[in-house]
Amino acid sequence: MGTNSKIEWTERTWNPVVGCTKVSPGCKHCYAETMAHRLQAMRAPGYEDGFKLKLMPDRLDEPLQRKKPTTYFVNSMSDLFHEDVPFAYIEQVFDVIRRAPQHTFQILTKRADRLESFFFGRTVPVNAWIGVSVEDVKYGVPRIKHLQRVDASIRFLSVEPLLEDIGQVDLEGIHWVIVGGESGSRARPMQIEWVDNIREQCEESGAAFFFKQWGGWGVDGKKRAKHLNGRELHGKTWDAMPAEAVL
DSSP states (O other), X not given: OOEEOOOTTOSEEEOSXXXXXXXXXXXXXXXHHHHHHHHHHTTOTTOTTTTSOEEOGGGXXXXXXXXXXXXXXXXXXXXXXXXXXXXXXXXXXXXXXXXXXXXXXXEEESOHHHHHHHTTTOOOOTTEEEEEEOOSTTTTTHHHHHHHTSOOSEEEEEEOSOOSOOOSOOOTTOOXXXXXXXXXXTOOOOOHHHHHHHHHHHHHHTOEEEEEEOTTBOTTSOBOOHHHHOSOBTTBOOBOOOTTOOO
C-alpha cells in the first residue's frame, strides 16, 4: 500500500520503480541515492543493487489495496520517465492510477521531454498531478514548457533544491509551486531573494505557493541542522495547495 511519508506535501510514497541516474545539478546530492545505499546495507527488497534502476512490478497493485483516499508521491526513489523505463511499463503505472480514483497521485520528473512524448496522444488521469523539477535556469526552467504542453488537471513545479535566482518564469497553466533549499551535510545555500522572486510570481499568476524548507542553510546564511532552520518565510508557514486538493 506504499509507505508513510515525512515529505510535507504528500501522505505516502509508492515506488513501482527504484534507482536512477543523474541528469542535472539538482541531482548532485540526491537524497534518494543516499537512502538507497542505506537500504541496500539493510538488505531491503529492491535495493540489492543499490541505486541501480529497477522495475518493481510486484508493487504495482499497492494503491489498489488501500481504500482510504490518500495522496501518493509516485517514485520518490526514482524517476518514472527515466529513459530505461519502457513506455509499456509507464502505461501499467497509469492504469493503476485510473483504477484507484479515490487516491491522488503526484508524479515528478526531470525528464520533461520524455514526459511530454509519453502523453502525446494519451490522456492524463484526472487524479494524477504532473510536475517537473526546476533547480536552475539552464536545466530546470526549460522543463516548464514541456509540462505546460501536458493536459493535466494539476501541473506543478518542485523548485528544490533552489540553486540560483531563476529570474522571470512563465507560470501560465501552473497550479502549484513548491520551493525548498537543499538538505544534507553537503547542502548548497539558498538566498531569500530567490525564494521571494518565485513567491511574488506565484501571487501574480494565481499559482499556489508551498515553502517546504530552508534545508541545511538558514535565512541568516549560516549552516546548521535542517530542523533548526525550520520552514518559516517572513515569519509564517506557506502551505498552499492547489484549489482541488485536500490533504
